[in-house]
Amino acid sequence: MILPIVAYGHPVLREVSKDITPEYPDLQKLIANMWETMYASNGVGIAAPQVGKAIRLFVVDSEQIINNLDEDEQDAYPGDTGIKEVFINARILGTEGEEWAYTEGCLSIPKIREDVDRPEKLTIRYMDENFKEHTRTFHGITARVIFHEYDHIEGKLFIDYLKPLKKRLLKGRLDDIAKGKVRVDYKMSFPR
Numbered sequence: 232m233i234l235p236i237v238a239y240g241h242p243v244l245r246e247v248s249k250d251i252t253p254e255y256p257d258l259q260k261l262i263a264n265m266w267e268t269m270y271a272s273n274g275v276g277i278a279a280p281q282v283g284k285a286i287r288l289f290v291v292d293s294e295q296i297i298n299n300l301d302e303d304e305q306d307a308y309p310g311d312t313g314i315k316e317v318f319i320n321a322r323i324l325g326t327e328g329e330e331w332a333y334t335e336g337c338l339s340i341p342k343i344r345e346d347v348d349r350p351e352k353l354t355i356r357y358m359d360e361n362f363k364e365h366t367r368t369f370h371g372i373t374a375r376v377i378f379h380e381y382d383h384i385e386g387k388l389f390i391d392y393l394k395p396l397k398k399r400l401l402k403g404r405l406d407d408i409a410k411g412k413v414r415v416d417y418k419m420s421f422p423r
Contacts, residue, residue, distance in 0.1 A: 234268045234282040235420040239340045239388070240409025242422075246285040248278075248384040250320045253362045255286065262317055262360055265290050272417040274338050276376045278383030281339050283420065287320045289380035293373040311371035321357035321381060324366070326350035333375055335389045341415045343404060347392045349378050 237243055251258070261284070269277040275296055278289035294313030297305065328351025336344040352370040355377060359365060369377055379389060390398060390405070407413060411421035 232264050232267065233271045233418060234264050235418040236268065236272060236277075236281050236338045237283050238408055238411070238413075238419050238421045239405055240422040241283075241339075241420070243280050243283055243285050244339060244383070244388060245386045246280065247386045248280060248285045248287045251286045251288065259360065262288070262290065266292075268417075269338075272338050272415075276380040277338065278380045280383050280386075287384045289318050289321070289384060291316055291318065291373070291376050291380055293376045296372050296376070308371035311369075311373050314369070314373055317360040318355070318377070318380070319358040319360070319362065321355055321384065323381060324354045324356055326354075327352040328370070333372075335375070335379060337379070337389055338417070340388065340390065340405070340408060341413055341419075343390070343401060343408075345390070345393055345397065345401075347389050349375055349392075353378060355381070 265277050265279070265282060268282060269290060269292070275293055276289060276291040279286045292315045294315050297308070297311060297313035330348040330350055332346040332348050334344050335347045351374065352368055353374045354366065354368045356364065356366045382388065390401065393401070409422055
């Protein structure tokens with residue numbers, strides 16, 4: 232089932248999410264719905280707060296980005312073949328490498344895309360959909376998508392990384408999103 236995506240301005244996007252257990256009600260159904268919602272919205276990742284749940288859960292499919300890069304672009308991210316994974320109760324253990332800029336967008340903040348600097352690599356501990364624990368290091372585009380979705384479960388948004396002047400310039404557009412004055416081709420839920 233395709234779920235409505237919570238728009239900028241909704242308080243759930245600023246909450247630090249809570250850990251969950253395997254007994255979380257209808258967890259597998261929620262995960263399936265998040266995948267379906269993400270693909271229907273042309274996203275590459277989606278976090279539970281974006282569908283109104285303040286829990287530490289997000290899904291990432293960076294394979295679709297990597298597969299759509301031309302050869303030269305793929306050469307810029309050697310070894311990053313992308314992933315399609317579920318992250319539960321994730322915790323970033325460390326970051327490495329130079330920070331690099333990349334244009335990010337967010338399904339909860341439609342029609343706004345800005346460059347964000349993030350480290351090249353991250354090491355993260357998480358559980359998959361079967362609650363099997365993993366500790367892995369990711370880099371390149373995949374790390375970028377994980378950083379972005381991880382921020383959602385920490386109550387952060389990509390616009391928090393922008394310089395104050397850029398944020399002021401975007402204020403009117405952000406206010407419009409919060410008021411529902413934006414057209415998208417996917418279901419959204421706007422703050423009241």
